Amino acid sequence: MYEILIPGLVLSGFALVLSGGLLYASKKFYVYEDPRIDAIEALLPAANCGGCGLAGCRAFAEQAVKKESLDVICPVADAAAMSAVAKVLGIEASGADKNVATLMCHGTHENSKEALEYAGIEDCWAAMLVTDSVKACAFSCLGLASCVRACRFDAMKIENGIVVIDEEKCTGCGLCVPACPKTLLHMRPQTSEVVVCCFNTERGADARKVCRVACIGCMKCQKTCAHDAIHVNNFLAAIDYGKCTNCYECVDVCPTDSIQIKGKEVYVASA
Amino acid sequence: MLHPLKTFSRGGIHPAYNKFSADRPIEYGTVPERLLIAVNQHIGRPLEVLVKKGEEVTRGSLLAKSSGFVSSNLHAPAAGKVEKITRFPQLGGQIGETIIIKTENPGQSLKEILDSETPQSLRLDALEKEEILKKINEAGLVGMGGAGFPTHVKLSPPQEKPIDHLLINGAECEPYITCDHRLMLERSAELTRGMLILQKLFGGVPVTIGIEDNKPDAVKAMGEALAGKRGLSVAALETKYPQGGEKQLIKAILNREVPSAGLPMDVGVIVQNVATTLAVYEALVYNRPLMERALTVSGNLIKNPGNILLPIGTPVSFIMNRFEIDAARVRLLLSGGPMMGRASFSFESPLTKTSSALLFFDGDYVHRRRENPCIRCGSCIDACPMGLPVAQLTESIKGNLIAAHAKGDIMDCIECGSCTYVCPADRRLVQWMRVGKSIIRREN
Numbered sequence: 001m002y003e004i005l006i007p008g009l010v011l012s013g014f015a016l017v018l019s020g021g022l023l024y025a026s027k028k029f030y031v032y033e034d035p036r037i038d039a040i041e042a043l044l045p046a047a048n049c050g051g052c053g054l055a056g057c058r059a060f061a062e063q064a065v066k067k068e069s070l071d072v073i074c075p076v077a078d079a080a081a082m083s084a085v086a087k088v089l090g091i092e093a094s095g096a097d098k099n100v101a102t103l104m105c106h107g108t109h110e111n112s113k114e115a116l117e118y119a120g121i122e123d124c125w126a127a128m129l130v131t132d133s134v135k136a137c138a139f140s141c142l143g144l145a146s147c148v149r150a151c152r153f154d155a156m157k158i159e160n161g162i163v164v165i166d167e168e169k170c171t172g173c174g175l176c177v178p179a180c181p182k183t184l185l186h187m188r189p190q191t192s193e194v195v196v197c198c199f200n201t202e203r204g205a206d207a208r209k210v211c212r213v214a215c216i217g218c219m220k221c222q223k224t225c226a227h228d229a230i231h232v233n234n235f236l237a238a239i240d241y242g243k244c245t246n247c248y249e250c251v252d253v254c255p256t257d258s259i260q261i262k263g264k265e266v267y268v269a270s271a
Numbered sequence: 272m273l274h275p276l277k278t279f280s281r282g283g284i285h286p287a288y289n290k291f292s293a294d295r296p297i298e299y300g301t302v303p304e305r306l307l308i309a310v311n312q313h314i315g316r317p318l319e320v321l322v323k324k325g326e327e328v329t330r331g332s333l334l335a336k337s338s339g340f341v342s343s344n345l346h347a348p349a350a351g352k353v354e355k356i357t358r359f360p361q362l363g364g365q366i367g368e369t370i371i372i373k374t375e376n377p378g379q380s381l382k383e384i385l386d387s388e389t390p391q392s393l394r395l396d397a398l399e400k401e402e403i404l405k406k407i408n409e410a411g412l413v414g415m416g417g418a419g420f421p422t423h424v425k426l427s428p429p430q431e432k433p434i435d436h437l438l439i440n441g442a443e444c445e446p447y448i449t450c451d452h453r454l455m456l457e458r459s460a461e462l463t464r465g466m467l468i469l470q471k472l473f474g475g476v477p478v479t480i481g482i483e484d485n486k487p488d489a490v491k492a493m494g495e496a497l498a499g500k501r502g503l504s505v506a507a508l509e510t511k512y513p514q515g516g517e518k519q520l521i522k523a524i525l526n527r528e529v530p531s532a533g534l535p536m537d538v539g540v541i542v543q544n545v546a547t548t549l550a551v552y553e554a555l556v557y558n559r560p561l562m563e564r565a566l567t568v569s570g571n572l573i574k575n576p577g578n579i580l581l582p583i584g585t586p587v588s589f590i591m592n593r594f595e596i597d598a599a600r601v602r603l604l605l606s607g608g609p610m611m612g613r614a615s616f617s618f619e620s621p622l623t624k625t626s627s628a629l630l631f632f633d634g635d636y637v638h639r640r641r642e643n644p645c646i647r648c649g650s651c652i653d654a655c656p657m658g659l660p661v662a663q664l665t666e667s668i669k670g671n672l673i674a675a676h677a678k679g680d681i682m683d684c685i686e687c688g689s690c691t692y693v694c695p696a697d698r699r700l701v702q703w704m705r706v707g708k709s710i711i712r713r714e715n
Contacts, residue, residue: 116364116616119639121699126706131364131616138358138366202358 037061039088043081044074049152051075051173064089075099076153076171097189099172101147101156101165102262104184106197107140108160112211118144128181135161136210139200141184150179167263190263192241194251198258201234208256215258221250276484278509279519282656284689286512286610288485289569292449292576297457297565299382299580300593302349302374306584307621308334309361310368313413314420315341322370326353330384331560334370337408343421344411348562348582349384350375362587362606362620362629363613369621372584381563381580390556395471403472403555410554411561411624416440416515416544417607419625422551425543426472428536434473435539438524439466439480439548441489442508442515445608448628450565451545453578455482455489458549459496465552466503469543477502480545481524485510512610513687517542519656531683546627561624568594570631572601581622587629588618596631603637605630610688643696651690651700657683661690665700668707681707 040061048056052072054063064070070086075098077085086092112135120130124146132138143161155169156176167190177185184199196215200207204216217235229243230250237250237259251259310318318335322328328347335345351374359369404423412422428434439462443451455462466478480497482490484507497503506524508514518529520542527538535542543551546564553559562583569576573594581590591598598618605612606626622629651661659680667673673681681704690700 116614117639121642121702121706123706125709126699126702129702129705129709130613132360132366 034065036065036088040064040085043077043084043088045076045081045171047076047152047171047173049076049171049173049175051171051175075173097191099174099187100167100170100190100263101172101174101176101185102188102195103141103163103165104186104195104197104199105139105141105162105182106213106258106260107135107137107211108162110160111213112137112140124179124181137200137207137214138210139182139184139198139202140211141182146181147176147179147185150176188241191246192239192244193246193261193263194239194244194248195260195262196230196237196239196258197260198236201236203235207235213256213258216256218255220253220255221259224249224253276509277481277506277523278511278514279516279522279656281658282654282689283511283513283519284654284692285510286446286692288446288510290447290449290452290485292447292567292569292578293452293486295449295453295575295577297450297453297578297580299380299385300563300582300585301381302377302379302384302582303585303589304374304377305354305586306348306351306372306374306582307359307586307619308345308347308370308372308584309359309621309623310335310345310370312345312419312583312623312625313343314418315339315343315424318342318345320356320368320370322353322356324353324355327351328353328372331562337411337421341421341424343413344409344560346411346560346562347372348584349379360615360617360620362615362623362626364615381582388557388559391558393556395467398468398471398555400472403468406554406558407551410550410559412547412550412554413561413624414544415546415550415561415564415625415627417611417625417627419623422543422547425541426469428541432536433539434536434541435476436525437466437469437473437476437478438520438540438542439469439478439545440515440517440520440542441480441482441486441493441545442520443486443545444483444510444512444515445610445612445628446512447569447630448567448608449569450567450578450627452486452489454545454549454565455480455486456492459492461552462493462545462549463496463500463503464556465548465550466497467500468551468555469548470502473541475502477504479504479506479524481506481508481514481520483508483510483514512689513656513685516656516685516687518685531679564622564624564626566622566626567628568631569628570605571636572596572631572633583624584621586619586621587615590622590629591618591631600633601631602634603630603632605632610692611686640697642698645698646696648695650693650695654689654693656687656689657685659684661700661704664707665698665703668703668710671710673707673710678711681711684708 044057046057052060052074054060115136118134122144124142124144141162143158145158148156153169153171155166156163198215200214207214208216215236217232219232221230221237222232227243227245229240316339319338320335322334329350332347334347337344351372354371354373356370358366361367408423413419441455470478490507493505508523521527521540550561565580567578604615606615655661684704686701688701
């Protein structure tokens with residue numbers, strides 16, 4: 001009746017020998033990994049968006065621990081998460097502003113008329129193969145949502161022919177910037193609220209002809225700005241965000257309303 | 272059939288040909304009030320503009336100079352004054368640099384201008400190869416079938432690629448277009464001389480002109496013109512789209528297959544369009560740069576479709592006046608044929624060296640259909656003259672997951688539009704293929 005014990009003993013013997021082998025291997029081939037890497041990875045948003053320029057959140061954590069610094073900032077994580085990450089590393093988090101994507105165009109259906117009836121593939125790059133513009137202005141947003149498809153955070157939508165960016169949802173990862181064939185998407189610090197919503201470098205009269213809110217290069221904003229923060233080049237105003245103080249003087253003098261205040265819109269979630 | 276007509280082996284379609292203007296002789300156009308000359312009408316390096324605002328130009332004066340080997344000169348088709356140089360919408364949808372010339376004698380007939388230019392006697396046997404190429408280069412010749420590739424480049428293959436056969440493309444397989452057909456009928460003697468010049472360039476190799484059999488009169492006229500000329504022959508081809516595709520034409524006439532990613536010269540062939548061959552003749556015999564071209568004006572909006580010779584740079588609106596087209600009724604303006612032509616959005620866009628046709632359609636003729644999901648029927652694969660698995664390739668392009676081994680296939684697409692024509696789900700297959708090509712080009 002003790003035969004039943006034999007297989008039990010044999011199997012236990014196997015288990016002992018094999019676990020001994022495993023124990024030996026784990027000691028022999030042990031690689032030390034900083035526990036802080038796992039700790040940091042757990043604090044990151046796990047979106048793996050690549051917005052920091054690295055392969056993903058794990059790569060970000062590895063680099064942060066290796067360099068013992070946060071010179072690369074996760075654009076997606078909020079300030080609290082980043083300071084928690086800094087705490088793990090034992091350093092102070094830098095107070096960098098959150099960047100948001102900004103559309104340098106306001107060519108809505110009312111402002112820039114449709115030049116043609118586009119019936120092809122609903123994609124900006126595909127449309128660019130057939131025509132330089134679907135609107136009268138050749139610089140304008142095509143409204144075919146290539147950037148919306150690139151956004152991983154549901155922060156963009158097409159409204160009235162142009163892209164509208166929800167700056168609350170935008171994490172500043174910058175994935176949409178190369179998705180725009182017209183190079184109309186730029187990153188700006190969220191605290192800078194003044195934006196020149198135009199990218200048309202044609203002469204004033206020609207720009208005005210194709211869009212109601214085009215920058216005509218009249219120089220009024222440059223003359224008004226007390227902070228040397230706005231300059232007109234090639235009939236197009238551009239803001240130096242390092243100098244802009246949100247005084248809104250340029251917004252008030254702009255005769256075509258192409259300089260606008262961003263970040264104060266109220267977003268209502270659609271039901 | 273006892274003697275089956277020559278054709279390419281796979282794919283191809285039979286669209287409605289609608290060659291309404293086949294029996295209309297090529298009219299002589301007149302010089303419009305303003306010529307809008309697009310600076311870059313060719314494939315290759317952009318040109319360097321030589322004229323300034325306010326400058327006087329005469330017929331044939333150089334407006335822009337080629338800036339490299341793969342480039343092509345641009346000349347003023349009529350005397351006048353440069354009004355301005357600006358960005359302007361072109362036929363085909365792009366917006367490009369354009370030289371606007373206010374002409375000196377608007378309304379002057381092209382016949383009058385052309386009759387005043389005298390031919391010089393040309394002795395073929397005394398011509399040097401370099402001299403022919405130099406004249407073609409200076410005249411700014413480009414492939415007039417639609418691609419716009421500089422002719423002198425095409426005619427200068429590298430040493431290691433010997434050419435043993437020249438083909439002249441008179442297939443004109445696109446629906447509606449009839450200008451090459453008319454050129455073959457009306458100017459067969461000059462075309463023959465053009466073929467002889469090209470033949471001379473390659474040391475007397477055989478030259479064959481391929482013509483689809485829906486133009487029996489052109490086959491007959493060219494046969495008569497070429498009779499007794501050594502090495503020159505006519506090949507009647509089956510009427511099937513895209514018979515006039517370069518690779519299809521080579522397969523049909525010579526039964527040679529151009530390798531993937533290869534050029535016709537890889538199989539010892541060079542193909543030239545009928546209009547280009549005539550332009551070669553004019554460049555040598557009249558010393559005339561490429562300044563006007565014959566084109567077909569047709570479409571369902573036109574009561575009297577026709578073929579017309581017009582200076583390059585003539586705006587579409589001028590042609591619409593002449594053919595009495597009501598701008599308000601035009602829903603679709605096509606430059607080129609309905610298969611490969613491009614839609615345009617401005618009636619002021621000017622003709623270029625490559626505009627073979629202008630087609631005007633109204634709302635009754637244009638159907639805007641929604642793109643539906645692929646039903647895996649495989650019609651596109653059967654129709655593809657290049658034998659590509661179109662459905663699979665377009666799906667991979669759509670998902671932005673182009674497999675490395677599929678890149679060659681995508682680049683082999685000739686954008687003929689046969690797949691889109693047959694697709695029962697109205698998928699924009701050619702446009703997807705073009706998206707794929709542009710993605711691959713951007714990566715490289």
